[in-house]
Amino acid sequence: xxxxxxxxxxxxxxxxxxxxxxxxxxxxxxxxxxxxxxxxxxxxxxxxxxxxxxxxxxxxxxxxxxxxxxxxxxxxxxxxxxxxxxxxxxxxxxxxxxxxxxxxxxxxxxxxxxxxxxxxxxxxxxxxxxxxxxxxxxxxxxxxxxxxxxxxxxxxxxxxxxxxxxxxxxxxxxxxxxxxxxxxxxxxxxxxxxxxxxxxxxxxxxxxxxxxxxxxxxxxxxxxxxxxxxxxxxxxxxxxxxxxxxxxxxxxxxxxxxxxxx
Amino acid sequence: xxxxxxxxxxxxxxxxxxxxxxxxxxxxxxxxxxxxxxxxxxxxxxxxxxxxxxxxxxxxxxxxxxxxxxxxxxxxxxxxxxxxxxxxxxxxxxxxxxxxxxxxxxxxxxxxxxxxxxxxxxxxxxxxxxxxxxxxxxxxxxxxxxxxxxxxxxxxxxxxxxxxxxxxxxxxxxxxxxxxxxxxxxxxxxxxxxxxxxxxxxxxxxxxxxxxxxxxxxxxxxxxxxxxxxxxxxxxxxxxxxxxxxxxxxxxxxxxxxxxxxxxxxxxxxxxxxxxxxxxxxxxxxxxxxxxxxxxxxxxxxxxxxxx
Numbered sequence: 001x002x003x004x005x006x007x008x009x010x011x012x013x014x015x016x017x018x019x020x021x022x023x024x025x026x027x028x029x030x031x032x033x034x035x036x037x038x039x040x041x042x043x044x045x046x047x048x049x050x051x052x053x054x055x056x057x058x059x060x061x062x063x064x065x066x067x068x069x070x071x072x073x074x075x076x077x078x079x080x081x082x083x084x085x086x087x088x089x090x091x092x093x094x095x096x097x098x099x100x101x102x103x104x105x106x107x108x109x110x111x112x113x114x115x116x117x118x119x120x121x122x123x124x125x126x127x128x129x130x131x132x133x134x135x136x137x138x139x140x141x142x143x144x145x146x147x148x149x150x151x152x153x154x155x156x157x158x159x160x161x162x163x164x165x166x167x168x169x170x171x172x173x174x175x176x177x178x179x180x181x182x183x184x185x186x187x188x189x190x191x192x193x194x195x196x197x198x199x200x201x202x203x204x205x206x207x208x209x210x211x212x213x214x215x216x217x218x219x220x221x222x223x224x225x226x227x228x229x230x231x232x233x234x235x236x237x238x239x240x241x242x243x244x245x246x247x248x249x250x251x252x253x254x255x256x257x258x259x260x261x262x
Numbered sequence: 263x264x265x266x267x268x269x270x271x272x273x274x275x276x277x278x279x280x281x282x283x284x285x286x287x288x289x290x291x292x293x294x295x296x297x298x299x300x301x302x303x304x305x306x307x308x309x310x311x312x313x314x315x316x317x318x319x320x321x322x323x324x325x326x327x328x329x330x331x332x333x334x335x336x337x338x339x340x341x342x343x344x345x346x347x348x349x350x351x352x353x354x355x356x357x358x359x360x361x362x363x364x365x366x367x368x369x370x371x372x373x374x375x376x377x378x379x380x381x382x383x384x385x386x387x388x389x390x391x392x393x394x395x396x397x398x399x400x401x402x403x404x405x406x407x408x409x410x411x412x413x414x415x416x417x418x419x420x421x422x423x424x425x426x427x428x429x430x431x432x433x434x435x436x437x438x439x440x441x442x443x444x445x446x447x448x449x450x451x452x453x454x455x456x457x458x459x460x461x462x463x464x465x466x467x468x469x470x471x472x473x474x475x476x477x478x479x480x481x482x483x484x485x486x487x488x489x490x491x492x493x494x495x496x497x498x499x500x501x502x503x504x505x506x507x508x509x510x511x512x513x514x515x516x517x518x519x520x521x522x523x524x525x526x527x528x529x530x531x532x533x534x535x536x537x538x539x540x541x542x543x544x545x546x547x548x549x550x551x552x553x554x555x556x557x558x559x560x561x562x563x564x565x566x567x568x569x570x
Contacts, residue, residue, distance in 0.1 A: 184398075
């Protein structure tokens with residue numbers, strides 16, 4: 001990777017990283033490569049207290065972190081990572097229920113209020129397409145912050161109504177009452193076109209920024225519901241030179257990130 | 263296997279069984295829990311024996327992987343109780359997928375954490391445990407028997423009452439065990455194998471090797487002794503018995519063979535070819551066929567399918 005311009009994948013990595021800004025010592029659970037690179041980038045830069053696993057049960061910290069928690073050398077982290085803890089699935093479930101986690105999931109379908117489907121397409125009783133199953137989405141969404149990563153922003157994914165509510169959206173959460181819904185928070189949605197959130201007064205999905213070269217009407221065209229947008233939609237922030245170097249030389253030297261957008 | 267003399271005066275007979283002996287204790291219509299997670303440390307030798315048996319109409323409780331797929335493909339399953347069925351590196355389990363899309367099996371679809379809670383309730387002999395997971399989601403719509411429960415304390419909060427997932431039998435796979443039923447995992451994650459055992463009327467543990475009890479703590483820390491002998495009815499030594507799922511540190515997932523398995527869902531003929539090539543001659547026959555597959559020897563069924 002020699003170009004100086006940030007690629008779409010790199011812009012998406014940074015947009016995913018931004019989802020965890022301000023989280024502190026929470027378990028970041030990214031699903032997919034670009035969210036994983038984003039979480040690790042956040043951990044290496046502006047959110048050093050994040051906890052991240054190797055995809056199984058080992059918590060890994062950047063090797064550049066010194067024993068007293070300070071950054072030994074913030075110019076360049078060393079190659080390796082150091083084991084800092086153990087997080088088997090049973091402990092993930094406990095951390096989840098304790099609210100000490102922020103997951104970025106995928107979605108086969110996502111609606112205006114953030115109801116997510118990863119279970120199946122069509123009638124649940126005999127689906128047209130059986131997908132993963134609800135996995136941990138129901139519990140995640142009522143217990144701790146959740147964000148979404150959608151590598152293909154289309155009307156097939158951003159739909160008027162999802163076929164099976166796996167992850168709970170704002171309208172469903174409101175129906176539970178304020179007490180039961182008090183841990184529900186959908187933080188942001190990062191797609192290959194834009195960054196969105198649920199900051200509208202009614203918590204419907206709102207356009208927050210568009211990636212370079214993407215117009216607001218491109219996003220509206222690719223979205224299956226009416227999208228709230230401010231009068232002026234800013235451009236998604238570009239990676240800094242330091243972030244680009246970390247992504248290219250340290251986190252993903254093989255450029256596997258581009259395949260997730262292919 | 264390694265023989266170990268039971269200490270004099272102990273009176274506790276060994277629990278070593280054969281695969282056929284385990285499956286011989288089961289009946290059609292039973293609810294069977296299977297340990298591991300996805301395509302990781304699954305008791306596949308026991309699953310293969312079950313798939314080859316005459317049993318049918320089973321309810322399978324599992325963090326589902328190829329255990330579910332294989333039993334569904336073999337026509338053994340009436341209902342699956344799960345939060346997902348996945349081969350990990352191949353996200354969607356193809357046999358489970360086809361069966362769902364054909365309407366060939368029933369499904370109790372739960373949040374992953376609800377499955378944990380249901381096993382814990384069963385292990386504790388409680389009818390249910392309260393949980394936040396499920397509220398607001400369609401898990402409640404597709405499981406109309408799920409009930410809610412209100413906190414009797416001042417908060418008055420409402421929760422899902424996750425019912426106990428009581429099992430007739432459970433299968434788990436460990437790296438090592440002794441002949442008396444003490445089991446040890448040496449990989450990164452215990453999954454929920456101890457809970458499956460305690461949720462079950464009878465639990466059966468397969469393992470890579472049976473060793474003298476004194477060897478267990480030489481291989482790993484005290485905390486790796488996940489299963490104790492009060493939890494299990496039988497122990498079966500099945501080297502490579504989690505194949506093709508991972509069984510770290512003994513072996514990783516066999517990705518080439520898993521891909522071969524996944525292709526067996528392409529058509530009824532592809533499944534029949536796979537079954538004939540790998541599942542028609544017992545566990546020893548399976549391991550021999552896998553060895554031939556891995557050495558690059560011709561897999562007639564696979565080759566025919568590749569041409570098709």
